Amino acid sequence: MPKFLSVFLSLAMILATSVHPAGAQEQPQPSPGVAHSTAARAASFTLRTGISEGRMVFIGSGGDIEGQVNPTLMVHEGETVQITLINGEGAEKGVVIDDFAACNNRVVARGASSTLAFRADKVGEFIYYCSVAGHRAAGMEGRIQVMPGTREEMQSSSPEIIRDPTDLPPPLEPGPPRVVRVDLSTPELMGALDTKTSYQYWTFDRKVPGPFVRVRVGDTVEVHLANPEDSVMIHSVDFHGATGPGGGAEFTQADPGQEKIVTFKALVPGLYVYHCATPSVANHITNGMYGLLLVEPEAGLPRVDREFYVMQGELYTVEPYGAVGPQEFDYEKMLAEEPEYFVFNGAVEALAKRHPLRARVGETVRIYFGVGGPNFTSSFHVIGEIFDAVYQGASLGSVPLTGVQTVSVPPGGAVVVDFKIDRAGRYVLVDHALSRAERGLLGFLIVEGPENDAIMHEGPAMAQPQ
Ligand SMILES: [Cu+2]
Numbered sequence: 479m480p481k482f483l484s485v486f487l488s489l490a491m492i493l494a495t496s497v498h499p500a501g502a503q504e505q506p507q508p509s510p511g512v513a514h515s516t517a518a519r520a521a522s523f524t525l526r527t528g529i530s531e532g533r534m535v536f537i538g539s540g541g542d543i544e545g546q547v548n549p550t551l552m553v554h555e556g557e558t559v560q561i562t563l564i565n566g567e568g569a570e571k572g573v574v575i576d577d578f579a580a581c582n583n584r585v586v587a588r589g590a591s592s593t594l595a596f597r598a599d600k601v602g603e604f605i606y607y608c609s610v611a612g613h614r615a616a617g618m619e620g621r622i623q624v625m626p627g628t629r630e631e632m633q634s635s636s637p638e639i640i641r642d643p644t645d646l647p648p649p650l651e652p653g654p655p656r657v658v659r660v661d662l663s664t665p666e667l668m669g670a671l672d673t674k675t676s677y678q679y680w681t682f683d684r685k686v687p688g689p690f691v692r693v694r695v696g697d698t699v700e701v702h703l704a705n706p707e708d709s710v711m712i713h714s715v716d717f718h719g720a721t722g723p724g725g726g727a728e729f730t731q732a733d734p735g736q737e738k739i740v741t742f743k744a745l746v747p748g749l750y751v752y753h754c755a756t757p758s759v760a761n762h763i764t765n766g767m768y769g770l771l772l773v774e775p776e777a778g779l780p781r782v783d784r785e786f787y788v789m790q791g792e793l794y795t796v797e798p799y800g801a802v803g804p805q806e807f808d809y810e811k812m813l814a815e816e817p818e819y820f821v822f823n824g825a826v827e828a829l830a831k832r833h834p835l836r837a838r839v840g841e842t843v844r845i846y847f848g849v850g851g852p853n854f855t856s857s858f859h860v861i862g863e864i865f866d867a868v869y870q871g872a873s874l875g876s877v878p879l880t881g882v883q884t885v886s887v888p889p890g891g892a893v894v895v896d897f898k899i900d901r902a903g904r905y906v907l908v909d910h911a912l913s914r915a916e917r918g919l920l921g922f923l924i925v926e927g928p929e930n931d932a933i934m935h936e937g938p939a940m941a942q943p944q
Contacts, residue, residue, distance in 0.1 A: 500649050521553045522560040522916065527571045527608075533617030534608070536573075539564065541800045548620035551606070552780050553598050554625050555559045560595045561606070572609035575622065582891030598624045636676040639669035639766065640828040643786040643835055643921075646690035648847070650774055655696040662688065663704045664713035664732070664754070664767070671819065672826035672918070673942055674802045677793065679824070680711065680754070680765040686824025687789040687883055688752070688769030689849060693744050695910060700741045705732035712756045717742065718890060719771040727755035747775040749872035749892040760812055760852040764793055766824055768850030775874050782896055783841035787830065788921065790858075790887075790909060791850040792817035799917050815853045820919035822907065829921030839927025845907075848872075851889030854914075858893065859884040860923065861906040869894040884910050895927060899923075903928045 522540040530547045543549035553559050561582070563573050568588035574581040575596065582594035601624050608618035646865070662682050669686075671677040682688025693699055699720070705713050712733055716725035720742035723729075727742040752797070754767035768789060794812040795805040799819055822829045829835065837843050849856050867878035869886055872892040887893050899905075907921030908914075931940070 492900050520558045520560070521551075522562070523549075523551050523563045523799075524564065525549075525573070526564045526566040527569075527618070528566040530617075534613055535617050536563075536606075536608075536620055536857050537566070540798060542802075548618070550621045550623055552623050552625065555598060557602050558595060559598050559622070559792070560593060562591055562593045564591045565589060570610050571613070571618075573606055574609040575604060575606045576826055577604040581654065584609065598622075600624065601626045614917055636668050636670040637684075638832070639667070639679050639681060639684065639824050640832055641685040641787065641789075641821060641823045641834050643829060644784075644833075645685075646740050646785060646787040647692045648784075649781065650692060650694050651780055653777070655694070657698045657700060658693050660691055660699060660701045661702065661704070663706060664709060665706050666709050666711065668804065670825060671793070671805060671821075672800075675800075675826070676804045677795070678765070678804075678807070680713070680767050681764055682715075682754075682767060682769055682787055684790070686766035686768075686821075687787070687848070688767070690769065690787045690846070691752070691771040693771070693773055694742055694778075695747045696777055697744045697773075698741060699744055699771075700739065701726060701730070702739050703730045703732050704737040705734050707735040709734040711762070713762065713767065714738070715740075715752055715755050716755035717750065717752040717771055719744060719746070719748060719752070719773050719786060721745055724755055725752070731756060735815045744773045746872040747773050749773075749846055749848065749869070749874065749894055751850065751890050751892055753850060753890070758809075758812075761807070761809070763850050763852040764791065764812060764817075766791070766850075768848070770846055770848045772846065773874075779844075779874065780896070782844040784835075784837050784843045785846045786835050786843065787905065788822055789848045789850050790854075790856045790919065791817040791821055791824070791931050792852075792854050793821065795819065812852075817854070818917065820854070820909065820914040820917045822919060822921050826827055826918035827920045834922040834924050835907070836924050836926070837899055839899055839902050839905075839925060840932070842866075842896060843923070844894060844896045846892070846894055847885075847887060848892035849887045849889050851890060854909075854911075855889065856887045857884050857910040858895075858899070859910040861908060862903065863897050863899070863905050863923075865895040865897050867896040899925050899935045901925070902927045903929070 525536040528537045535547045537545040538549035565585040572584035578596040580596035582592040604622045607614040636760040666680045669679045714727045714730040726740040730738040732738040750771045754762035795809045795818045796808045865882040870881040904924040
């Protein structure tokens, strides 16, 4: 039986009345698509065909254009624009934009959909219209406005909860076993989920994921879990790297204003998830209560030039992805495992917009990657790179795999990947279940240095590669 489940069962009776979230709000209408910006580089919109005041029209669906007739689509220079057309009434329709030589396959059946994409490589106002003869004149025409410059940075007034991926302790120096004190607090706070969107997070130390804890095998770990007075919930911590009841969760259920202490011995090297284990455990995890504990082997890990700390999770909100303003948690969607958001380090495109990973050509980088979840396995991949060493399952006692493209990491699991960077450029961290990239799950690794054209260059092979 998984630890969290046993903790759940043993605590459910005691805690059920105090810690179960309020029932879900009324479900929103299922949204076929969302009009939103997904970084400085992409914007997507959904248009549904219909009739308004006796004319054939496009009707905006989701986000800022919801319900608008022939909405003006606002995008920024350089963005990739994606328009999904949904057939609303069962007559043949299509979308065309002459200025960008973009059109989609026509949709005929009611409910059928088709998508077009183009790059907004010029500034100005342009027209989209229905490609079926006569429909433009009948009313199916709208504007696309391409504005100069990039989309504004994150500007929610709520504080940032993103854990900087470089925020982790350096490798440990050799020495005798130590007693390591770990202080964890559990603040609940309204934080920025996206540019104009906020969410009530529950955290370890005000960031998602929680702090990266680094010890060596044989160390004794003394955990002080302090739940602030102004918390609403009980919180706790289950260390997957600990051996004992609930991974420590049985000893750390802390009421608001309480501090609980548990001590465990780090017996086995590995990279381990820790998370809050107070019912509903899945609710505490989705709200941000997860982190990683690294138990280094006796001799440490091979040294690399840069280390990064990245974790994946998903969020369940009442309103669909891309909605503006404070978002409420949806318990029913969580039970149904239907998230609206997928995130690295807590917020939409946190590692693309706000905290990209940075390195230089020739360096070897290591990513400590874990999945808080609570529910979705990640197919972790870095677009444009190959992992040179993969410690599958974050087992540090095993020989790493070599030459791996994508690694599967379950909820409550982790992996360590190393790779040397041979060429400058922008590499992209994704879960290769790529629909999730359109729900916020995206990161960049920006590599500076000379471009090695022998490894990749545009055009035909060179006579004498350099
Ligand atoms: Cu909690």
